[in-house]
Amino acid sequence: MTGGLEYALIAVAALWGAAAGALLPRAAHRFAVPAGEEWRSACPRGHPLAGWLGPARCRACRETPYGTDAGTASGAGAGAARSTGAGPAYGTGAAVPVTVTALVCAALAAATGTRPELAVWLLLAPAGVLLATVDFRVQRLPDPLTLPFAATALALLGLTALVPEHAGEWTTALLGALTLGAGYFVLFLINPAGMGFGDVKLALGAGAVLGWYGWPTVLLGTLAGFLCGALYGGALVVARKAGRKTSIPFGPFLISGAFVGLLIGAYTA
Template sequence: MSTATGLDSDLVVVLVAALWGAATGALLPRAAYRFSAPAGEAWRERCPGGHPVRGWLGRARCGQCAAGESGHSGEFGRSEQSGHSGESGHSGESHRPGRSGRSEREPGQPRRSADARYGPRTAPLALVTALVCAALAAATGTRPEVAVWLLLAPVGVLLAAVDLKVRRLPDPLTLPLAGAALVLLGLAALVPEHAGEWSTALLGALVLGAGYLVLFLVNPAGMGFGDVKLALAAGAALGWYGWPTLMLGTFAGFLLGALYGGALLVARRADRKTAIPFGPFLVAGAFLGILAGAYAA
């Protein structure tokens, strides 16, 4: 009976984690767009049509663009009235004839867009975050650190999405993530039945951060300083389960990055000097390491 009860509780945790991941992942598109700013900008403040983007959470879709309202210059210095395509998916569809053979709008009326999306789609981010959270919950079970992983996972997905888009990891995400990981794991260490050690989490953050800093100093073109800051959070999470987990997660990140780079070379989509975003592989390696550490704990 106790075994059945344990299985039921684990299943509930996995289901709740999947719903949490889907809900939080659905809130990431707007933040992903805003943080995917060009170099020199902290974040985006306007959609490609020139309208202000308000808030950080939710769909990346501009209601003013959908209504055909004109804005200031867009992301590439274009006015909405120019009719050029942008990230928002505007393609001049309003100038195409409708089924009746007439233009969909009369002269002088505002142009309307069927799709005013200006960032990543909601469904893929929600699905990825749900799968990540469900896997972490399945590995960790009802141990208290599962709450930590569920809180950190959406930020990891967000960082990976931003780095894939613009090859940069914003400070407002990386540094608070490292601090939050250590604080939350410290709280988890106070709860009975936890399976990790906060002291090794702290040392893991320092060691992995120092290791990435050395790589950055040796080859700044191959390792960004944002990766160094992200390594602090990854080291804390991996170090929670001990040094073997830290080494496994670190190795997995480099292996995934190498495989991705090799695939690009084989496909002739890059050469040996092409820079690739390493943040997604650092996050993926940490995720795999945590899974292994949680299962073994």
């Protein structure tokens, strides 16, 4: 791949990632609830939310700034809300998901090049960022995200296997999903307090992605995930922000490890 085409592909991938990342804040707000609770259907002030994708802003809050009852907004605060044309933000905004998703997609494009599986990685990357965000906030990996992630990965890779110039094997992707899922299930049975069942379901998708490039990539991505988690937990203990038995969300590190393994697997394929 020539230098100009490579840079153009990376730029397009980054733009795609930024656009997709801008749609994640509302979904993150709706999914980020403790286990056992229903997904959020309203903004912090109780206005119903329309749809799952988009910025974390409520249209109904435009004319009613925080701290003001609906229908009684007046003065400079109300005027400022009307002048901006957007309601107050809830959640953490779009800057982080936009930046992270753009960087992830750009890195995947640089490692994969023009091979057809790049389209699969770019479609799955925003879902991975969303899953990591939700788990990091509330230590929960929603079934509506983890199970479709695995199914979509296998389905798209199955189609990619029919396209010329791909660099992976769908059979290994399927076996990787089953193997990694089974391995995490064993860890869940051994220590349910340290490994959630959501991690088991997420491992199915991670195993499929890593398995596309072979067993060494599965092993590398798995080890990278555990290493990232161990370093994060150790840093919290050293900083005295957590104890040895403190539970930490493992989903972000499972995803990070899969990302590292995928980059190396794609680059060396």
